[in-house]
Amino acid sequence: MSLESFLFEALKIIFFPGFVFIFILALFYEWFDRKFYAKLQNRVGPLYAGPLGILQPLADFIKLLSKEDIVPKGVDKVLFTATPLFSLSLSIFATLLLPIFSVKGLLSFEGDLVIAVVLLTFLCIITFFAGVASYNRFSIIGAERSFLQLIGYEIPLMISVISVALNAQSVTISSIVSSQKGLWYILGPNILGFIVFIFAAQAELERIPFDLPEAEQELIAGWNIDYTGRRLAMFRLAKNIELVFLCGLAAALFLGGPLGPVVSGYEPILYTIYFIIKSIFVLAILTIVRALFARLRIDQIVSLSWKYLLPLAIIQFLIVRLMI
Amino acid sequence: MEISITFSYNTVFDCEVDDIMSMLSELLRNLFKKRATVLYPEERDKVHVPEGYRGKLEFYREKCIGCTLCYQVCPSYTIEIVVDEKGKRPVFNLARCTYCGQCEDICPTKSIHLTKQFEVISLDKKDLVVK
Amino acid sequence: MSFEESFLNEVKSVFGEKIIESKLFKRRIFLKVNPENYYKLIEFLVKEKGLYHLETMTATELKEGIEIIAHLGVSTSVSVKTILDKNSPKIVSLCNLIPGAEFYEREIMDLLGVVFDGHPNPKRFVLPQDWPSDIHPLRKSFETRHNQPLRNVGGE
Amino acid sequence: MILGLISWARKRSPWIAHFCTGSCNACDIEILACLTPRYDIERFGAIVRGSIRHADILLVTGPVTRQVRDRLLRIYEQMPEPKYVVAVGTCAISGGVYRNSYNIYPGVDSVIPVTAYISGCPVKPENIINGLSFLLKKIGESE
Amino acid sequence: MATFDIPIGPQHPALPEPLLLKLEVEGETVVGVDFDVSYMHRGIEKLLETKTYFQGLPLVERICGICNAAHGLCYTLNVEKLYDKEIPPRAQYLRLIVEELSRIHSHLLWLGVAAFEIGFNTMFMYTWRDREYVMDMLEAITGNRVTTEYSQIGGVRRDISPELADKLLKTMNVVEERTKYYIKVALTEPTIAKRTQGVGYLSPEDAKSTCSVGPIIRASGIKFDIRADDPYAAHEEVPFNVITYDSCDVFGRVVVRAQELLECVNMIRYALKNLPSGPFRIKLPMKPNAGEALTRVEAPRGELLHYTLCEGTPKPYRYKVRTPTLANLGALRAMLTSKGRYVVNIGDVPIIYGSIDPCICCTARVQFIDIKKDKTWTWTLDEIRNRSRRMRV
Numbered sequence A: 001m002s003l004e005s006f007l008f009e010a011l012k013i014i015f016f017p018g019f020v021f022i023f024i025l026a027l028f029y030e031w032f033d034r035k036f037y038a039k040l041q042n043r044v045g046p047l048y049a050g051p052l053g054i055l056q057p058l059a060d061f062i063k064l065l066s067k068e069d070i071v072p073k074g075v076d077k078v079l080f081t082a083t084p085l086f087s088l089s090l091s092i093f094a095t096l097l098l099p100i101f102s103v104k105g106l107l108s109f110e111g112d113l114v115i116a117v118v119l120l121t122f123l124c125i126i127t128f129f130a131g132v133a134s135y136n137r138f139s140i141i142g143a144e145r146s147f148l149q150l151i152g153y154e155i156p157l158m159i160s161v162i163s164v165a166l167n168a169q170s171v172t173i174s175s176i177v178s179s180q181k182g183l184w185y186i187l188g189p190n191i192l193g194f195i196v197f198i199f200a201a202q203a204e205l206e207r208i209p210f211d212l213p214e215a216e217q218e219l220i221a222g223w224n225i226d227y228t229g230r231r232l233a234m235f236r237l238a239k240n241i242e243l244v245f246l247c248g249l250a251a252a253l254f255l256g257g258p259l260g261p262v263v264s265g266y267e268p269i270l271y272t273i274y275f276i277i278k279s280i281f282v283l284a285i286l287t288i289v290r291a292l293f294a295r296l297r298i299d300q301i302v303s304l305s306w307k308y309l310l311p312l313a314i315i316q317f318l319i320v321r322l323m324i
Numbered sequence B: 001m002e003i004s005i006t007f008s009y010n011t012v013f014d015c016e017v018d019d020i021m022s023m024l025s026e027l028l029r030n031l032f033k034k035r036a037t038v039l040y041p042e043e044r045d046k047v048h049v050p051e052g053y054r055g056k057l058e059f060y061r062e063k064c065i066g067c068t069l070c071y072q073v074c075p076s077y078t079i080e081i082v083v084d085e086k087g088k089r090p091v092f093n094l095a096r097c098t099y100c101g102q103c104e105d106i107c108p109t110k111s112i113h114l115t116k117q118f119e120v121i122s123l124d125k126k127d128l129v130v131k
Numbered sequence C: 001m002s003f004e005e006s007f008l009n010e011v012k013s014v015f016g017e018k019i020i021e022s023k024l025f026k027r028r029i030f031l032k033v034n035p036e037n038y039y040k041l042i043e044f045l046v047k048e049k050g051l052y053h054l055e056t057m058t059a060t061e062l063k064e065g066i067e068i069i070a071h072l073g074v075s076t077s078v079s080v081k082t083i084l085d086k087n088s089p090k091i092v093s094l095c096n097l098i099p100g101a102e103f104y105e106r107e108i109m110d111l112l113g114v115v116f117d118g119h120p121n122p123k124r125f126v127l128p129q130d131w132p133s134d135i136h137p138l139r140k141s142f143e144t145r146h147n148q149p150l151r152n153v154g155g156e
Numbered sequence D: 001m002i003l004g005l006i007s008w009a010r011k012r013s014p015w016i017a018h019f020c021t022g023s024c025n026a027c028d029i030e031i032l033a034c035l036t037p038r039y040d041i042e043r044f045g046a047i048v049r050g051s052i053r054h055a056d057i058l059l060v061t062g063p064v065t066r067q068v069r070d071r072l073l074r075i076y077e078q079m080p081e082p083k084y085v086v087a088v089g090t091c092a093i094s095g096g097v098y099r100n101s102y103n104i105y106p107g108v109d110s111v112i113p114v115t116a117y118i119s120g121c122p123v124k125p126e127n128i129i130n131g132l133s134f135l136l137k138k139i140g141e142s143e
Numbered sequence E: 001m002a003t004f005d006i007p008i009g010p011q012h013p014a015l016p017e018p019l020l021l022k023l024e025v026e027g028e029t030v031v032g033v034d035f036d037v038s039y040m041h042r043g044i045e046k047l048l049e050t051k052t053y054f055q056g057l058p059l060v061e062r063i064c065g066i067c068n069a070a071h072g073l074c075y076t077l078n079v080e081k082l083y084d085k086e087i088p089p090r091a092q093y094l095r096l097i098v099e100e101l102s103r104i105h106s107h108l109l110w111l112g113v114a115a116f117e118i119g120f121n122t123m124f125m126y127t128w129r130d131r132e133y134v135m136d137m138l139e140a141i142t143g144n145r146v147t148t149e150y151s152q153i154g155g156v157r158r159d160i161s162p163e164l165a166d167k168l169l170k171t172m173n174v175v176e177e178r179t180k181y182y183i184k185v186a187l188t189e190p191t192i193a194k195r196t197q198g199v200g201y202l203s204p205e206d207a208k209s210t211c212s213v214g215p216i217i218r219a220s221g222i223k224f225d226i227r228a229d230d231p232y233a234a235h236e237e238v239p240f241n242v243i244t245y246d247s248c249d250v251f252g253r254v255v256v257r258a259q260e261l262l263e264c265v266n267m268i269r270y271a272l273k274n275l276p277s278g279p280f281r282i283k284l285p286m287k288p289n290a291g292e293a294l295t296r297v298e299a300p301r302g303e304l305l306h307y308t309l310c311e312g313t314p315k316p317y318r319y320k321v322r323t324p325t326l327a328n329l330g331a332l333r334a335m336l337t338s339k340g341r342y343v344v345n346i347g348d349v350p351i352i353y354g355s356i357d358p359c360i361c362c363t364a365r366v367q368f369i370d371i372k373k374d375k376t377w378t379w380t381l382d383e384i385r386n387r388s389r390r391m392r393v
């Protein structure tokens, strides 16, 4: 590899569509989520930090970085320090798989869809360890709940992803995206899969109605109760990046990812724009779901997933199976 | 601490569809409704402060005759009676005032008035004194 | 004859001279008995007259002693008073008759130091855990100024 | 530059925790009302956090009863720096109506240091917002 | 013997006021309860003895902020009894209007907080947005949003002008429409029914013997409402229905409160239409006659009782307040103790606790005493609530 192309790759990783771009996107998505949520509730939401409050997540982030960092007595120091870092780096790594500016992600290899799903599970496991590390009753219960949820939604999520893969005859994100040139999968046979994916994503992100692990009225703050300052900032950023990742993954798998009418020569820019529009559409759906429901009980969540999501996912799978 | 995990799978989650729909339509209607928020510091004139709101005290020294009735009805020892060149007069320490309006009601000469000014804040308790 | 008067007559026909004093207002009846008749009268009112609802119990330190009032009633409120000795106030508990009396009696125990005989759960209720057990705030000898040592003198 | 950024961020992201030390509820429900559509303090970036460790501003309502005093102290110790305490309501400022009772401390500032006082009984939600934005302005200036 | 202490008091903005619940459990079943209310003890009764009757009014209104209108009303009615003077009927009607308005505000608040508790933030936002209409009216009539100070010794503080009455009627229409929507949601929403029906059983006999009051006893099918049984203010003249429900469980309490909202709206309408003319306040001297008085008022949470003993001085010799929540503690214990086929699981505790609409909550901590294992530990309500998610059937 020549030096120039190496530098070019490095720039790509650092700026676009690498770390910096993801960072900005993550903050932007959080802002959109909060603003839209407020709008649905007839409020205004963040307003004064930057135009329309668009810098609100940035302000939160910087403020948290600058706060005093407390390590409470009795926590597992190693885990307490390591989990935020792990969580952040895993989520960034996952995002690099997204096909943002072309049908291929920054990282793209045979079978990367499998890796993406596995990363999601890892993120959840890290949440569990983060909760256990602070050895506080609330956080342990929160951690335990996040694990229990995992049992509920993981399998439907996987099946819905598998049916897409089956449809495209591939487990590589880039080829799934390019196979949607003719017809997006959501318009095709995969509409049920999309619904399952949305609910599973909501659960993965621990948002209402699946926000049991950090339910404020019940657990105060759940698994992250003892984290302050930098560590909390990292966790929040990781959550936002995960949000980007899941919205992006939904867009890539069901909405044709970055595809759309293009003027030749401007593909990367247009692709990026299409990608962002589509994933924000997914985000808006997620936000509406958040505003629409009350929190479920943990047993309700599990029975919901097994009674409804799983059969839906299996029907989806059978439809695809029969079509091919 | 032991943490026992027991599930019951027979809890059915069955929110009926039209319940969700009625909530959803309410949500979407709100999306296009005017915001209910009053942007308070900017839109101060739109804040609902009716006539007769019991806010910050105002005291008119000229009218006061020093009867100390207000001192006698105040429930929270807000009022201190001091003597100045004209005689007895009350001094109000808003750090203790409950804005109950008893002093305004009792004052025979209407020297005390609770205004519509609802913003009473301070970084130092000593500033909260009305003379 | 008003309802209150006929009610009083009915009670008097059973208890006669044991009712030391009675006062009538609209829908209010105040009766006074000696401590030994207190439980019997209340039992009569609850069992025979159907006054199942114990509104509350009041205790007051008067000059002649500590007055206990049990307010009974649904529509018309009947208050049964009795006066206890100031130095060792003691009376039989109503909890067997009316389980709802428990909290009222415990409150009086805390605030005035009355002992209720046969109370199932005579524990501290309203006062802080670290409060000295021989000080009862509603006694007249307890000056509000009393609190000065208990209060932080700093502040405003 | 960095310092300016930090102080900007602090000003724009006040996270709130609320603690009741024996108030009459009226101030508490007015604080709760601040979250609702009419007042919406999320405009300032303020969110109410359950965990005291996440909070920047502690809103205290109520005169401090004897039993609650120690818990107030403990909560205060657990807040990460920089921290601000706001006494909401007359009885949090000086004991207000309950002044001279045997079971209360006269105001929050007899137990922990207080940054700002918001007077009212109960405080009108706009006054709470006003107090907060005033405090935020001061935070910005002092740094 | 292991006792846990929670490092952080649970501070969430809903449900304030601390109470210590001590639960005795056998395994997962609650077998006994005890309470400690000392976190909130402010010594008000003693304090009242040091203030004149006129000074006492603001203090009484601040016993609790949510139904302060009822406290203020009860206090003034009580003190007026000592004077032996006729209070103008217009004042009584105006008092009734403000009392019912504040009942609407209290019940709506409870609905919103209940939604907030189950994480239904949107519902919470909507109910509280609509509650603001009521608050605006209260503010316009009385001069403050929450603490009304409307009822004064001798009458009311100020009159309701015709324009204001007009506005109030219009607001009532809005409130009625919105209330109907919320009732529909609350009563048809299956998840609410699932979590409330058959929970927190209080038999009519227990309701009577524990002397419970308000919506609690009415949800056990007993018609007991001070407004009807011992009318005060203008309740003798303004018609209304006493709402009862006989399911004896938490769901019944939801139904009773929801239906009462509509009753309140109708009462306010009637009172405004039939408002007598005349003065709204008479001046009374500082010193009442010697004597004693007892008044009962139906606050949003149930019967409220004030008793005073006056020796002819401007200050009360004794003032006694019995709040509805105190009266309902006995009922709460009956609901929380397992008996027969009604087994109370630890997980049910928060819902049952919430159903008495307690004003002593939040910092509430629950102490468990397992009589078999002889071990004690402390939990916050929130922790139990969280267990409920796992263990409720």
Ligand code: SF4
Residues within 6 Å of the ligand: B073, B074, B075, B076, B078, B079, B092, B096, B097, B098, B099, B100, B101, B102, B103, B104
């Ligand atoms: S408004 Fe009330 S508390 Fe304030 S000074 Fe007047 S009487 Fe005293």
Ligand code: SF4
Residues within 6 Å of the ligand: B063, B064, B065, B066, B067, B068, B069, B070, B071, B089, B090, B106, B107, B108, B109, B110, B111, B112
């Ligand atoms: S009541 Fe009025 S006239 Fe009398 S001292 Fe007070 S302010 Fe002056």
Ligand code: SF4
Residues within 6 Å of the ligand: B075, B076, B077, B096, B097, B098, B100, D090, D091, D095, D096, D097, D098, D099, D121, E058, E059, E060, E062
């Ligand atoms: S705050 Fe309220 S209760 Fe306390 S002294 Fe003032 S008016 Fe009275």
Ligand code: SF4
Residues within 6 Å of the ligand: B098, D023, D024, D025, D026, D027, D028, D061, D062, D063, D088, D089, D090, D091, D092, D096, D097, D120, D121, D122, D123, E062, E065, E147
């Ligand atoms: S300031 Fe007044 S309204 Fe607020 S909590 Fe204290 S007594 Fe209640």
Ligand code: SF4
Residues within 6 Å of the ligand: D018, D019, D020, D021, D028, E009, E010, E011, E012, E013, E014, E015, E016, E017, E018, E361, E362, E363, E364
């Ligand atoms: S007791 Fe209630 S008001 Fe006080 S901090 Fe806790 S939740 Fe808030």
Ligand code: SF4
Residues within 6 Å of the ligand: C126, E040, E041, E042, E043, E044, E045, E046, E321
């Ligand atoms: S009513 Fe009784 S228990 Fe309640 S604050 Fe007053 S003295 Fe204490």
Ligand code: SF4
Residues within 6 Å of the ligand: E063, E064, E065, E066, E067, E068, E071, E299, E300, E301, E323, E324, E325, E358, E359
């Ligand atoms: S029942 Fe609750 S809301 Fe009503 S006056 Fe008592 S404390 Fe306040």
Ligand code: SF4
Residues within 6 Å of the ligand: D024, E017, E037, E040, E041, E063, E064, E323, E324, E325, E326, E359, E360
């Ligand atoms: S109802 Fe009970 S707990 Fe609530 S403020 Fe009154 S005395 Fe205290």
